[in-house]
Amino acid sequence: MRWRRILLSRFFIVPAVLLLGTGAWNVYVDLHAHGLLEGRVVDPAGKPVAGATVILSVHDFVTQVEKARTRTDSAGRFRFDDNPSHLIQLQAQDGTEASPRVTIRLWFRGQDRVVQEPLRLAPSA
């Protein structure tokens, strides 16, 4: 009876719910933090661009450091396997054309993400 009262009190339930939530979140993070980042690069007309260079920069309040580069395949797709951060910027370049820098915010470091909006190349100014 005494244990039942303790188990039903808010002093037990609130910390227990917090611990359970934290545990579940950590499991989710562990299962989805491989650093995979995928997307597409298109030209101003919306056609996929093969062989474009995509630059991944890690961004924080003070600095922005380039971490990786990759090239798009024949379908204009790119993929990074080792994104280390939760706050990144992507930019595509192809010859004289470049896309604007796109900031991507993730819920945790290395979160797997498919970028839905393609990086759209435009003539550099």
Place this chain on the structure above:
Amino acid sequence: MRKLWWRHAALIVISVIMLAPFYWLLKTAITSENIYEYPPHLLPVRPQLFNFVDVWYLIPFPRYLFNSIVVSLIAVAGNLVLNAMAGFALTLPFVGRRSVIVLLLSCTLIPFQATIIPAYLITAHLGLLNSYLGLALPLLSTIVCIFIFKASFDAVPRSLIDAARIDGLGEMRILLRVMLPLSTPAIATNIVLSFIWSWNNFLWPLIITRSQDMQTLPLGLARFLSYMEDTTDALYAFVVMVLAPGLLVFLMAQSAFMRGLTTGATKG
């Protein structure tokens, strides 16, 4: 009835005024609005929680959080044990009891800043600088909380204590088996006050910590403020994250806390 309505309306207005800064804090934390924007938005525009993620990763927040939790737990445990014993001792008759009470009460008039150098020297002599126990040391026992326990113990009927003595219980067992179970509001008040004081303590950790690994959340907040001065949204997210545990503890123990503060107020 009409009079009561006005009273409630006045209380609601006062509550809104008092809660407005907290609302603004939360609103700024979940948006990326410029707080100097005019006219300001009353409701959050495009709310998001990424500022909290930034704070978690861009500074050693988990380390600060862990340090604050450890120090607060030590302070709460110390307060419960030492204050309960001191409060119980002050309810017992002994020579000079009145003088001790007067001395303790007069000590509450001395600000902590005035005693900080001797406190530092004592902590240094004990070899506790830059340690969790050292961080919690000045808050291991607080006079206000001793008197909260004393008031609560004074409200316990004397006949109950006499009956326990006749049954052969020693003083420590009377405290543990009779006094404390009847003083849960005082225990809750002690937990809330010592937790919040320890959680918000800034000056003492600033003085006795030597490494960043031992810093607590208030120090982390000051460091964050000096390091990233133009990131108001993340700063406010940090403030919310510092405030949240204290608020949670207070809300959980709120009713017992109020009872604890008023125990003994109507005695006699």
